Each structure stands twice: as structure tokens, then as C-alpha cells.
Amino acid sequence: MGFRERLVLSFVLTGLMLIAADRTAAQPFALDEKIKPTELVLSDYVGTDARLKGKVAVAEVTQKDGTLYFFAKGISIFSPVVLFVETANKADKLVVSLHKNTWNTVELTGETDSEGLWSQNFKTGGDFGLKVSTTKLPAKYQIILWVGDEVDVDMQSPFKRPN
Amino acid sequence: MRSVTLTLLILALAAGAFSQRNLGNVDGLDRVIQSSSEIRSFGEGERKSSVANAGDRIGKALGIQKSAKGLYEAAAALSKGDCAPDFSVNAQAMVPSSCSEVLKGPAARNDTGSGEATECATCYENAYKKLNDVRKRLAKLKCLGNSTKNYVTAAFAFGDSVASVHAVQGLAWARERKAISESYTKFKAAYDLKYKELMGVLLEAMNDVSECEAKSGNPDWFQRYGFMYVEFMAERYKRVD
Numbered sequence: 001m002g003f004r005e006r007l008v009l010s011f012v013l014t015g016l017m018l019i020a021a022d023r024t025a026a027q028p029f030a031l032d033e034k035i036k037p038t039e040l041v042l043s044d045y046v047g048t049d050a051r052l053k054g055k056v057a058v059a060e061v062t063q064k065d066g067t068l069y070f071f072a073k074g075i076s077i078f079s080p081v082v083l084f085v086e087t088a089n090k091a092d093k094l095v096v097s098l099h100k101n102t103w104n105t106v107e108l109t110g111e112t113d114s115e116g117l118w119s120q121n122f123k124t125g126g127d128f129g130l131k132v133s134t135t136k137l138p139a140k141y142q143i144i145l146w147v148g149d150e151v152d153v154d155m156q157s158p159f160k161r162p163n
Numbered sequence: 164m165r166s167v168t169l170t171l172l173i174l175a176l177a178a179g180a181f182s183q184r185n186l187g188n189v190d191g192l193d194r195v196i197q198s199s200s201e202i203r204s205f206g207e208g209e210r211k212s213s214v215a216n217a218g219d220r221i222g223k224a225l226g227i228q229k230s231a232k233g234l235y236e237a238a239a240a241l242s243k244g245d246c247a248p249d250f251s252v253n254a255q256a257m258v259p260s261s262c263s264e265v266l267k268g269p270a271a272r273n274d275t276g277s278g279e280a281t282e283c284a285t286c287y288e289n290a291y292k293k294l295n296d297v298r299k300r301l302a303k304l305k306c307l308g309n310s311t312k313n314y315v316t317a318a319f320a321f322g323d324s325v326a327s328v329h330a331v332q333g334l335a336w337a338r339e340r341k342a343i344s345e346s347y348t349k350f351k352a353a354y355d356l357k358y359k360e361l362m363g364v365l366l367e368a369m370n371d372v373s374e375c376e377a378k379s380g381n382p383d384w385f386q387r388y389g390f391m392y393v394e395f396m397a398e399r400y401k402r403v404d
Contacts, residue, residue, distance in 0.1 A: 031325055031339070058204065062201040081241075125310050144220055149231065151231055155295055155298060158257055
């Protein structure tokens with residue numbers, strides 16, 4: 001095996017190790033075995049609006065339990081994230097909360113408005129959890145998660161004029 | 164080659180173990196039952212109406228923003244523990260450049276007035292791109308390190324508090340704690356490897372800059388100046404614990 005192949009292999013191995021190790025934090029931590037979150041699987045979004053380049057997950061939910069748990073993973077800290085929860089029946093109220101490290105710590109919370117909509121835009125790295133609770137069952141709603149392509153962040157130049 | 168195969172096997176086993184432990188009831192199918200509820204997931208190309216509706220919603224969220232960058236800059240971090248990439252450069256770590264186009268920044272280099280880049284800017288173009296690319300990758304690595312550390316700290320705090328109250332959950336937590344601790348040890352080793360790899364790329368980029376400086380009559384630029392920035396970056400992105 002030549003040097004170049006070894007180098008490529010070492011890059012691949014390091015990447016695999018980081019992916020494997022990062023699975024540790026693929027969703028907020030829970031000891032309760034009843035909490036079995038569903039992944040919002042992101043796939044490429046192709047549309048006419050160039051601003052929307054990125055990935056999207058859409059889930060249509062019929063909730064027959066008081067609380068459901070979802071999570072998304074693989075989000076870049078350089079990507080904008082927009083999350084919507086919209087009820088089929090505007091009168092249905094859903095309580096929505098976002099979680100990062102554990103399900104018992106709430107990072108953000110809110111409820112659907114008079115139009116049956118709750119939305120939030122934020123940035124985060126890696127993964128996050130979404131908890132949806134309701135007292136009126138069954139509740140039908142849609143979850144839309146959009147993660148934009150990485151943006152070109154501004155960086156300070158390390159170069160200066162010679163003295 | 165045998166050692167490579169063994170490493171791949173260990174990694175595959177490790178990845179499998181993590182998947183089984185963490186992915187819960189996600190079975191890879193579009194339709195998932197969580198308890199008695201029903202969840203149907205759609206990606207691009209499936210259920211066009213659902214995805215088109217998603218596009219409308221997201222477009223409204225972007226509002227008058229000309230690009231997603233505006234939305235990104237306006238958005239707050241989800242968690243207090245979320246890392247904010249830091250691209251500032253310490254004054255002592257800044258290095259002199261003899262190319263005025265570089266000093267004006269990337270936008271200036273793309274608009275030189277005459278429509279043609281100067282010779283020095285052309286020479287710097289690839290080195291500058293490589294440098295900024297690896298700066299971004301190092302920042303992502305650092306953020307991954309921070310978020311993983313935050314996760315482990317939070318999981319330990321939560322698990323320890325529950326275990327002190329509930330004896331049965333305490334036993335389950337003891338096993339889980341060990342598994343988390345072991346995978347975090349592996350993560351730290353992986354971080355160090357990736358850090359070493361990316362610092363190598365950074366060094367290459369700075370050597371490319373040094374070659375451009377040599378063409379402008381500044382030999383030994385790296386030995387005289389470039390190393391200062393490399394040392395600064397090495398310190399900023401190394402794993403601290």
C-alpha cells in the first residue's frame with residue numbers, strides 16, 4: 001500500500017471513528033426505556049428557491065399517546081435550522097419543547113397558535129430532540145424540519161500589512 | 164493489512180454497538196409506530212404535496228432574507244452549551260503578507276477593478292481557500308468536542324441523580340454510565356487523530372502561502388512568521404481534557 005493510499009485510508013478511518021463515537025450523542029439522553037424517539041430523517045431538498053438549498057424531513061403524525069419524542073442528527077453548526085409543527089385541526093393545541101443533552105432539560109418550549117402552527121429557527125451542532133405533548137387524542141399534525149446548507153461564515157483574516 | 168482489517172472490524176463492532184443502544188425503535192422504514200401513534204416520514208421526491216407544503220413554509224420563514232446566511236446570522240443557538248465558532252485571530256498570531264489583494268480580503272480579490280486578479284492574488288487563491296476550509300473544519304471539530312463533552316456531563320449528572328433515588332434504575336444506570344464513559348474515551352482518541360490530520364492540512368496551507376511569499380521576495384516566510392499562526396491554531400483547537 002502506497003503512502004497516498006495509507007493517507008486516504010487513515011482519513012477514512014478517523015472519520016469513521018468520529019462518526020461511531022459521535023453516535024453517543026445521537027439523541028438526548030434518557031434512562032426511561034419508555035422514551036423511544038423517532039428519527040426525523042433528513043434528505044436532500046430540491047426546489048426552485050435557491051435560498052432553500054439543504055435538507056428536509058417531513059413527518060405526518062397521528063398521535064394517540066400523550067407525548068411523542070423525535071430527534072434529528074448530523075446537523076452542522078454552520079447551517080440554519082427551521083422547525084415547524086402544524087396541526088391538521090387548528091383548534092388542537094400541541095405543547096412543543098426542544099431538548100439538547102437530556103430529555104429532562106428543556107431548551108425551548110411553546111405551543112401551537114390559533115392557526116395551529118408553532119415554528120422556530122435556530123442553530124445547533126449535532127443533534128436535538130423534539131417532544132410533542134397533547135391532551136386531546138388523537139391529534140393529527142405535520143412536522144417539517146429544514147436544515148439549510150452550510151453558510152459561508154465571515155472569518156477574520158490572519159494576514160496583516162508588513163511593519 | 165491484518166491490523167487494518169482488525170481496526171475496521173473493531174470500528175464496525177463499535178458502530179453497531181452504538182446503533183443498537185441509541186437508535187431505539189427506528190427501523191429504517193418510512194412508517195414508524197411509536198407506542199400506538201403513527202408517524203409517516205417523507206423525503207424529497209415522495210408525497211410531493213407534503214414536501215411542496217414544506218417548501219412554502221420554509222420560504223415564508225426566510226421572509227425577505229436574500230440568502231440563508233441572513234437567517235443563520237439572525238438565529239439564536241438552541242442551547243447555552245452550543246458552541247459559537249470563533250474565527251477571531253489573536254494580534255500576536257497575525258502574520259504579514261506582501262500581497263495587498265490578500266489584505267483587502269476575498270471580496271476585494273474577486274473585484275480587482277480591471278477584472279483580472281493580480282499575480283500575487285492568483286498565487287494566494289488556492290492557499291487562502293485551503294486555509295479557510297481547514298479553519299472551518301477545525302471549528303466544527305471543536306464544536307463536536309464541546310457538544311459531546313456537554314452531553315456526557317449532562318447525562319452523568321442526570322443519571323447519577325436518578326440512581327441515587329431509584330435502586331432499580333441505579334443498576335441500569337451503572338451499566339449505561341460505563342458504556343458512555345467508554346465511548347467518550349474512544350471519542351477523545353478519535354478527536355485527537357482528526358485534530359492531528361487537520362493541523363497537517365493547515366500546515367500544508369501555510370507552506371503554500373510561504374511559497375507565494377517566496378515568489379514575492381520573502382524567503383523563509385514560514386520560519387520567520389507563518390509558524391506563529393500555526394502554533395496559535397494548534398493551541399486553540401487541541402482537546403483540553
